[in-house]
Amino acid sequence: MSDAESAGTADRRIALRRMAVYGLGVFGLPALWRKSWPEATAADNGEGGAKRRAEAREDDRLFAVGKMPFATSPLRRMQKEAPEYLFMGDSMAPAFVDPAVVSAATGRRTSVLYLPASTSARWYLMLKNHVIRAGVRPRVVFLLFRDCLWNMPGFRVRDGFWDEIERCMPDDSDPVIDRVLGGPQRGSAGLLEKKLKQHIYPIQTARQLVNDGIENAGAALVRVDAEDLRQQATASFSFEQCRHGVNAAEVFDGIDALLPFSADPAHSFLPHTVELARQNGLQLHFIRVKRRPRRNRLHGDPPELAAYIRDMREWLAAQGIGLHDMTPDAAITADMYAEGDHLAVQHREWYTRRLLEQMKEAFR
């Protein structure tokens, strides 16, 4: 080997060593450091941070591998509001129903519990873990859905949606979810990413503390309690303040897959939801929302969808459950919609009154 070659090899060896140390330093130091984080900074944060930290400690799953922490705020909200009438569903639920109008008309506490872009897996889990687990027993739970979604258990359950499903589960798994979906729906890359984040760098608590710190620093500037500002922000940016349709989580053009109706417990969350409600003494009522009537498209349902809804109605009736179908209502016209299938805000009150009128029986 010539002198130049051996010098090059030596340089390369030094460079390789440097790169190894660099890699260890960049990616290893945070992993070592994080172990001391929650306690080390506990004293440095204000009341809001301490409260959140205490909540985090109560829930040891925050540090579990491969599972998103259970979202407890909907549960607390249900406990606080203790609704007598509860409307559940995806972002269409608040778009079509104004709980204040229902409360004023019926004299009963009314709430809307929704998750944008949610589908039947999450509706089942929300009923189980956010409503029944909260210990509340509404007189009627109205489930808003569209078209065939109750027979599409695998719709919006993968990857990012799976994270949201996990946020509705207090435990690592749910037998009904396992049965219908056949186990977790996280993709392999997603799982690896989650393992990396939660096993090597499990810093959710630290993230919360840092976020609290930034929010508190901003609040100190205006000399208002950060919690008050958070509430103010929630009110200022609420669904009611939004432009028409911007809360549309995902707009689908056209009609979902047309399947024959089935209440097979292995392939649908519907029978499990009905059974769960029955076991807990809850009266369910299904509401099929009317999607935006589109130009150049069939008026009314195609025959397969009409048959599906007819069969679903019959099956629900056999369980003693009602189904209200908005779609034949000609009074709801295309110009009343904002973006996608969401009713424009200015028509919500009108529509809620119409719903009350059309569903008198259900509100008794």
Add this chain to the structure above:
Amino acid sequence: MIFHSLAFILFLIVVLLVAWRLRHEWQNRFLLVASWFFYGCVTWWWLVPFACTMILDWHCGKKLEDSPPEKRKRWLLLSVVFNLSLLGYFKYRGFFLENVHALWAAMGWGDAPEALRFIVPAGISFYTFQSMSYVVDVWRRQMPACRSLRDYMLFVSFFPQLVAGPIERASHLLGQVQTPRVFPWEKCTGAVTLMLWGYVLKLVISDNAALFANKVFALQSPSFPLLWTGVLAFAVQIYGDFAAYTAIARGVARLLGFELMENFRHPYLAVSPADFWKRWHISLSTWMRDYVYIPLGGNRGGRFRAAGNVLLTFLISGAWHGAAWNYILWGLYWGLLVAADNLWGAKLRLPVALRIVVMWGITGIGWMFFREQDFAFLRSHLTLSPFAAPPADWQLAIWISAQLAILSIPFWLHALWDLRLRPRWETWSASSGRGWLGEMVLGSALFLLILLLRSPESSAFIYFQF
């Protein structure tokens, strides 16, 4: 494939491991396949117009060099017409038809059929401009034609900069493709640190700012303070987003032995509209200067003729950004400002700090045009009065702005570093040979920032849509 996904990191590791085991020619072949996989793995048909552009422009380049002078122009025209037609068909067809239909309806001629919008192939504006500039350069005899289709395709397809730039010139990148590369042992740690900086810009700064901006621009009737907080958030978001893409692209390219051009030079420290465009999206503004403004006549023919050329160049630049009226308005706004700056800017004598602050306001109004696609809302935004806002909204706006200011600290530290500390650091680093230790500390801090402050919601890069 997006940069901030685990799939991309795995893809990059595989590409690096394989590419550096191959000799130059096979390395180029492999990088070409990898680039096409990167681009086509989501929507395969995007590869069709992409391949057509490259093959045609490569052929035109060769013909331009081989043809007698009297026949050269036809090859240039073929390339330009094809590229602009492709761009027009995919990007502007829907926009054009929508406007025709709106006019149709306004004339009371009944319901026009709905205009269909295609999914615009990602990065089409970037790669057509990059490819077209090569043909123009060959036509101007500023560079020889590339004889290897493989090398030419890699120059246009090179995956780090394919989707959102920088728009590279053949004179800069093609040579790097054609020359054998050696593994950049000394630059590796710096390249990874640059990528980490890009990830901080995207995941920490831009995505967190986007949460605020999206909330404000979703409001039906935002008050004056909330609206301007939203504008501020969007200003942080778009700079963080685009600068992030460039930083990651440059870092990845460096690991592969390439050097890409800088695209940003602290744009929010600009002291005038013309200065802003020397600092923002430099690869596009220099492209527009060289291939639109100068061919239009540049500053020949008098000051007012030059101002007209500036205005037209910015209008085209606005339309390049997107097929919507708000982008054209945005281009017009900047065109007027830059033209006015060229005509009368020298007469303004204000302190630098004040000029920077004034430019924030000017840039903010521009970003409002860019972000707000609904003209009714835009009109309402521009007529808002600060005195009509409730005190609670001012409190909320200051609170959010303070959070944005904290999130933006890395921008200012970066500017301080670049403008004041970097020369001293480079001298020390070269003499001591321990620069990599500093890079390690910086990299560790950046990685920690990502872990701690990464936004809960992340979106695709804004410039992907262009």
